[in-house]
Amino acid sequence: MKKLLFLFGCLLCLIVIGCSNQSDGKQNNAGKEGSDKTVTYESEQGPVEIPADPQRIVALTNGPNVFALDGNLVGVDEWTKANPLFEEGMADVEVVSENDPESILALEPDLIIAGSHMENLDELEKIAPTVIYTWGKLDYLEQQLEIGKLLNKEEKAEEWIDDFSKRAKADGEKIKEKHGEDVSVSVFETDSKNFSVFGDNWARGTEILYQAMELGMPEKVQEDALAEGYYSLSLETLPEYAGDFIVLSKMGANNEFTKSETWKSIPAVENGQVIEFDTKEATYSDPVTLEHLLKIFEEGFLK
Incomplete structure (x- = not known):
């Protein structure tokens, strides 16, 4: 009888552990699905599927706009990096160029922002979802709002625009x-x-x-x-x-x-x-x- 109870107890433990592992697996998958969630961004060149919450952004243009919205930058152009206003905040951000796609690939970006005047745009699109802007097509406030939409931070961008405009x-x-x-x-x-x-x-x-x-x-x-x-x-x-x-x-x-x-x-x-x-x-x-x-x-x- 004791032996039977012991075997029953072991079987019950195995069932509990199995259920627990299955539950953990579901939670892990759910977390992964959350991080892999994408949205469609309506760019000037058409719809682009981008991460809902990009974590590794390479900004070959508009890096300062991304920085102002606390975007997760991993790479920027040399002019942005050399700007004294961003020296401290971008200390760990790498300098990259559209003329060296391999340097961008090495950063494993999940979103790239580029200018329509730049070269190798086709190569960039192979690395990660790439959103292209034409300089001057939007005014300075519209551009900030557009970056807000891109990063799912439109409300934050709107708040700054309203406040700054009133103060200025x-x-x-x-x-x-x-x-x-x-x-x-x-x-x-x-x-x-x-x-x-x-x-x-x-x-x-x-x-x-x-x-x-x-x-x-x-x-x-x-x-x-x-x-x-x-x-x-x-x-x-x-x-x-x-x-x-x-x-x-x-x-x-x-x-x-x-x-x-x-x-x-x-x-x-x-x-x-x-x-x-x-x-x-x-x-x-x-x-x-x-x-x-x-x-x-x-x-x-x-x-």
Whole structure:
């Protein structure tokens, strides 16, 4: 009888263990299914099946937009990596290029973001689902919203857009109250030898100044830079394009041009109404960059 009870007990244990393992197996499979869930993203090139929650993103373009939404970046382009604003946050992110698909493959991405102008797009699509954007097709706010949709973080993107737009517009109103409704601003960039002036959608804070704040643009800038986005100048012609304020995007530390009589004679320079920043920190129009520039503009225009 004791032997029979012992055998029955062993059989019962085996049944319990088997059920437990089956249950664990179902849980593990469920977890795997959850991580493998995909959604269809309507890209400008058509529908693309992408991970619902991408964990290894290679951003050959729009890396800063992804970073601003806490996307899981594993690879970015060299320009994004070199930007001082992202140096700390992207310390462990690799530099990759569309011209070296093997370096991208090695990162085992589950989502790739690329530009329509790039090469080897067919090769990238073989590595992972690839979403392609055309630079300038969307404005700076629409682009952030689109990245939000891509990462299943649309609500977070919308919240930032609404908040930032209100704050920038309010700052614009304060600037006009202080300096006049018709106050104008020019955005110049220089490496001390070459000069450019920008329109209203070429980064360097132009979207904030002209679109969000609705500040004035000098007539000559409208004529020559608005359509193309930028216009190349010489030092001698800078005064013709200068507004009441000058925003100066500087490449490098050579400031010899500031010693010239041409520069010194510009009214904005004489009045101490020049706002400067490093070009490396201003070549994108993502939330991190825009917040950084907004603080600079608040200080420069209002304090």
